[in-house]
Amino acid sequence: MNPAAYAVLDLDAVQHNLSIVHHYAPNAKVMAVIKANAYGHGLLRIAEALHDVDAFAVARVDEGIRLRKAGFKNRIAVLEGFTCVEELAELLHYQLDSVVHSLTQLEILETTTLKGVCAVWLKLDTGMGRLGFRAKEFSSVYQRLNRCALVKQPFGLMTHFASADDMNDDKTLKQIKLFDETVAGLSGELSMANSAGILGWEQSLRDWVRPGIMLYGVSPFPDSIGRQLGLKPVMELHSKLIAVKQIDAGDTVGYGGSWTCEKTTKLGVVAIGYGDGYPRYAKAGTPVLVNGGRVPLIGRVSMDMITVDLDTQPDAKSGDPATLWGEGLPVEEVALWADTIPYTLVCGVTQRVRLVEKQHSS
Ligand SMILES: Cc1ncc(COP(=O)(O)O)c(C=O)c1O
DSSP, rough: OOOOEEEEEEEHHHHHHHHHHHHHHHTTTTEEOOHHHHHHHHHHHHHHHHHTSEEESSHHHHHHHHHTTOOOSSSSTTTTTOOHHHHHHHHHHOOOOEOOOOHHHHHHHOOOOSOBBOOOEEBBBBSOOOSSBBBHHHHHHHHHHOOOOTTTTSSSOOOOSSTTTTTTTTHHHHHHHHHHHHTTTTOOOOOOOOOOHHHHHHHGGSSEEOOOOGGGGSSSSSOOOOOTTTTOOOOOEEEEEEEEEETTOEEEEEEOEEEOOOOOOEEEEEEEOOOTTTOOOOOOOOOETTTTTEEESSSSOOSSOEEEEOOTTTOOOOOOOEEEEBTTOOOHHHHHTTTOHHHHHHOOOOOSSSEEOOOOOO
């Protein structure tokens, strides 16, 4: 019997989505971004599904260590790099690659007495305004890193896009130009493109690409869904009706009584809530599939439950299946209803939700 709330993961879809990465970037090496528990899909399971990629990327040292302890031999880049000398020691011990983006990290590399060799990605801030060195300091930082005994030469050079999901924003072209100008004449492999770069900005492809969200079958663009881009969604989120009842005109539903019933209505309670990662700010009207048919969310999302209007599903009864996102209801659409991006929905699925791997008939 299925638990109340569970997510089904299609691992064949991960492989398919990787093939789409290769299709768009046939000459690039792939650094699969599997940080944040592989965007909520389960770190080790997704790493296994992607075992033949050239490298993995995670955000934190701990995530990399978890992969190494599980036996993965691929290169693993830590996108935030080390935050102190102790973490640098761990990087060396577990042979994890580090992004170097700050003077603090550079000074640690210059002064440490640790021994070993660390592969490094030097990060240029071309306009994201987050991690990375400014263009005007890049050359001097590059020279300093060149002299660090600990750093494997030549090291990689990378940047990250701020607005590649907006095809009408020329910021991406400016970022590409600044990157090219700044790294001209420097040796080392180059990397710029995230999913939106891979799918939308061919001119951003270099030696390495860094796909994240597209590997999970989700579109990085606000105006499309993964399927329209040839991707296959990996995650479906399901639950079931645990109560069905009639409410009358004038009755209110949920915390704060924010939804008032206008006519006699058949109401369903679905066992899913923000405690499972369903978005608290999903608005009334957000579609939910009950027995495969769309019904609207009514009232506020609670920790463990949501309420839906079952008027278009007159035969629905307790125990019937409900899908929060999946076939027929893209996660991208649910994200729009909740004023968020699909990244937050898949990443936000909590430990209470059982993750089940889809069984394919051979
Ligand atoms: C440095 C870096 N590269 C690549 C990615 C992957 O981005 P996306 O999931 O949009 O493909 C991320 C994700 O945030 C990132 O921080």
